[in-house]
Amino acid sequence: MRETAVGPRVLLKRLRELMQEPLEPQERLDRIVRDIASNMVAEVCSLYVLRADSVLELYATEGLNPSSVHLVQLRLGQGLVGTIAASARSLNLSNAQEHPAFAYLPETGEEIYRSFLGVPLLRAGRTLGVLVVQNKTMRSYRDDEVEALETTAMVIAEMIATGDLARLSRPGLELDLRRPVSFDGASFNDGIGLGHVVLHEPRVVVTNLFNEDSEDEIRRLETALGSLRLSIDDMLERRDVAFEGEHREVLEAYRMFAYDRGWVRRLEEAIGNGLTAEAAVEKVQSDMRARMIHMTDPYLRERMSDFDDLANRLLRQLMGTGPEDMAAALPKDAIIVARSMGAAELLDYPRDKLRGLVLEEGAATSHVVIVARATGIPVVGQVKGAVSMAENSDAIIVDGDEGSVHLRPQSDLETAYAEKVRFRARRQRLYRELRDKPSVSRDGVPVDLLMNAGLVVDLPQLAESGAAGIGLFRTELQFMVASTFPRAESQEQLYREVLDAARGKPVTFRTIDIGGDKVLPYFKHSTQEENPALGWRAIRLTLDRPGLLRTQIRALLKAAGGRELKLMLPMVTELGEIAQAREIIDREVRHLSRFAHLLPNSLKLGAMIEVPSLLFQLDELMQAVDFVSVGSNDLFQFVMAVDRGNTLMADRFDPLSIPFLRVLKSIADAGRRHQTPVTLCGELAGKPISAMVLIGLGFRSISMSAASIGPVKTMLAELPVAELEALFEDNLSAGANDISMRALLQAFADDHSIPL
Template sequence: MPFSDATGRRLLGRLREYMAGGGTVQERLDRTVRLIAEELRSDVCSCYVMRAGEVLELFATEGLSQTAVHVTRLRVSEGLVGEIAARARPLNAPNAWDHPSFAYRPETGEDVYASLMGVPMIRGGQVIGVLVVQNRDRRAYQDIEVETLETVAMVLAELLAGTDLIPRDELGPVTGNAVLPFRMEGLALNPGAVIGTAVYHRPKVHIERLISDDPEEELRRLREALKALRQSLDELIQTHVDLSGDYREVLEAYRMFADDAGWVSRISDAIRSGLTAEAAVRKVDDDMKVRLAQASDPYIRERLHDLEDLANRLLLHLTGQGMTSAQGELPEDTILICRSLGPAELLDYPRGFVRGVLMEEGAPTMHAVIVARALDIPVIGRLDGVFSRIAPFDTVALDAGNGQIFVRPSDDLRETFSESVASRQARRQAYLAERDRPFETRDGVPVRILMNAGLLMDMGHLEDTGAMGVGLYRTELPFMARPSLPDVATQTVLYQKIRDQAAGRPVVFRTLDVGGDKLLPYWSSDGEDNPAMGWRSIRITLDRPAVLRAQVRALLRASAGADLDMMFPMIATVAEFEQARRLLDVEVARERARGGALPSAIRVGTMLEVPALLYQFPELLRKVDFVSVGSNDLLQFLFATDRGNPRVSSRYDTVSVPVLRLLRQVREQCDAAGKPVTVCGEMAGRPLEAMTLIGLGFRSLSMAAPGIGPVKHMLRSMDFGEVKRYVNALVESSDPNPRRALRAFARDHGIKID
């Protein structure tokens, strides 16, 4: 008799009885594998559980030798069982012995079994075991059999989660000494410094019922919960209408996920297999976590947080808990502790109560971090074990600028930290007081200080900082915050808004710079061994000229009647610049032919990021209107050092003698050709480095908004003539530690670099 949906539902019904019965976990597992083997007409059913050190241990079996139980172990990626765990995907092998990953374990007595089907047991997005069936004859298992085994594996995962067989859940009791102070380090995602009280973010919803006899009733409950979910999201977005521009677009894109037909269809299919609506949502959520977490595209992996947030919200509506858990009594200085956040979850909390966020996961471009920037909430991510080390209501001092937190700080440390926070506030006030003063040195030498931006909301910092314009507008960030490629009309409106908010100040638009660590969700990627030096930036848009032409067309239309400054990123050869310039010329001719208004002037430059361009520099300078030194990429390529890798990023210094000589040479060649040059990136935004760059002769620096105040403070305290003489002498020296020498010089001459 062929396997059917009815067979699967009967199996789940019997499994529910087995799980409700008495006995130890081992006894229930033994009964369960016998039941699965019987219902799936398999000669073998085995359950492997993940143990410490990523080892899968045979925990129960029907068909293999019982003496192998708790003896046979396979590492993740070892054998077919290890392959299933490593890939977190089912495996259907009609002849297991021919599979390249097969590993023979003689103690199991599996010599007589040919075919194998296995599925991962997933909970919380992590593989906690593997469920396997085997048969003597060679056979390809049906899709419905694979799907049924996946559903059974989900139910077993919930059973095991309540035991000591798998690691403690993230929200379990804090282990270790809970009173001693300690420090943790993570990834700075949004700067700021605060002291507050630790509060756990909403815990995962507990599911009471897993199996249902009435799929139609569960589908009805799902439809009602989805309706309530969508309504609550609409109300939430409407409540926060003041979050305009790109931040609002983030929320709108997030809202679209709730209407995703594929997501709803997968949940509905899981319900029809015999699960309750809650269990179906959890199953689909866990499956999506594993699949998206394995994606090579970081942007796609980060959308996992959006889907997880939606799933948890849907579960709250299904269980009748609503969204009340975030609205309870909170300390007014809450430091939120979470594994990850969806973009709307911060908005669930009363405005002003959340002072900081600590995440086990997190990335700079995840939607929750973008919203946190809008709310001015400091965020630190990549804090492994944060739940096991920080207890609710612990005092936490958070220094998000440096990615550090101090848990249960001593009185002395709290006092010092509070003084530091107050000092930072005082410095911010001092920077604000200097906002309207000229950007010039003590001896009257003017320096052009510009701001880097990437979102519409960033433009408000022009007024806050007094910056003279935008030296780098990263056009790719709005592309990354949308679910599809924006058309010409959409881009034109965006660029017009940017120009409007600049209020007459110059804006230099950098064309689309994606690839590497900035892939778009609607562009597929095959994965690259070295994406930072792979198919990225101008290489992509020259290979896909329609994308570059559409962007250029939008920039031309948005700049009609005004000056347009634009530059191409990641140019490695003069020929690449010429090719990109020709595409611009085609669009200019096209606009002129259609009678469209053109910019009053068009200035075209390039980023200097690839060292190869230095050996073509004289030829390049004859073709460009200006140059922008992209210090971040230029220096990492110069030293062959990944600046994002903490093991090697500290092995070179941005003010080492080779760097200073290179930059002085670039400035001298630009001056000789009469072409303006600006230094962009992190180097320009740090006072010591900015002082050094000015001493090398650079008169234009572009930096992130937080760096403008400190750099201006430094600028107005330095004497250009003194700094120039010292820096140029240092360039000619062989000093192994120029940074130390520069610091000593600044201190001796009253230059404010701290």
């Protein structure tokens, strides 16, 4: 093969001309492979496209037997072409037949060719096919030739992605863009959602691929990079970012990429080869993702998400677009797919159009999940790769019961899930029939089933669910969805709306619980904490910032004028904190009395048991407050020394294990000794099996999401409480640590026909 001046610019110029000509798809592909072969002085150029059934089909060739087009097929991983598609990496071989993956295909007539260069067609990190050139002589292709073929492959991948080849597909042999994909994740909220994908941060679609002036494109890139770096530096300098260590680590990773000379050099090289700045970002991003996704090191694979986010930010800088407001164009059956998102961002979407939420990250106790649960949206989290594999408007099924997601599902699967949704709807009708019936066990034990809430959107569910009241109103959610501290008037208005909606049913307001993982972007914190969950948060923070607590207490007192007010303090560690809070409350009562404001008829103060130190002060605590509430999420986290947001630890320890059940029983027993009402609010209350456990341990008041009340009430109606209490007496004693309580309880439920 003779040496010749070859480069992407020449190929791209010819591709641009071909794409503008009015050609049929097959003719266009035939002309493309012919021009690539001519430009690279190759005797063979072949294009293989990956179908939805994971088969690579020969779509066009110059040099091989033309009758083999659309007949030659290779499985993913089969032969050199299949190896390239499976690994998303190029192969440059001087003697292809010596490679262990070489597969002889007699129908092509390629046995006479020795040298081989194959590159993957990549888009958003996904392999859509393989582009190959071959020659009879044994030689290695030069770096500029490899770069030329890779750049050309990127343009062809865009052609495939935009549907230019759709007419060449045959029924049942669709291209890989429509391939069904299933993911296994973690169930964060029960329910089934069928709908269409709405990417929370939709990828920027690059339509302008070819540049007219490389120097001008380099200047555009430098300007966009400068703006991007400034924005990241600015975020890192803000004290509220320093407050949240994990967020800072992510931004540090962004900054590392943004200043990485290797990344910038690859962008500049792609521009020099004829691409626009945004097309260069798309190409380098896709190349990087394809390489990183096959790495076994979990840390490096996690950095892939950081890189994707950064590249998308740079694309938006280049194209002058900000985050899109999806509400107007939202389909009526939207399922949001996101890497992660905040509670406020979810509330930006109209609730009546949401059918589900898919998160690549997150935890069952993260605040966006709490909000989704409150509004009855099925949620599946820890779905790695969902964002890169999904496209806007793709059909999708979210199975919050099993923790699975089905993207572009086949028709039979969609039909099966549609029937499952109809079954759930029938079951919900049965739950509604129980709404006005008393929540009493089979043997006559009454149990108060309360609901958790935190926003105005939750309030209609109080009547719809038949809840006995609101056992936990999370006042911090109003702060989390606001852009500035809510004024006293808006706080008072919210609390009054809540009490009005309750219509005399009890409402327990938890004082603002911020800090830790509940970061307010407008609240400045000067100290970075290594363990924010154990740091300056909840009552610790509000006692140090008494103005914040006084404003809230005053708003609550005014809103509850003439009614009962139940206040609960979060994250209490020692009784002195209760005394300090009581002083602030008494001061606000005196202040409002001085100005003749109508005060609550009754004011009850309670504390949350979340910190293990209170377990050693239970008798004193029960005498110091009017009621207590167990925050099972944090208490389990602290008792077991488990970071509840750590996906590696999410399923390591069971909340129904004997040690933790003993902890819960000790709290229920202490409340009974002192006749102090005890409620449990948290994830444990919302599942029928764990709610059954709580009742057996002695809890007679539990608070959960509104959607959980129907299933829990159904379970309660069949529950023989006395027999369950006897079971615990026999199995929570010393020496019983080797028993699987979950298996024992499941057997008990089966024996007594208790629906779980």
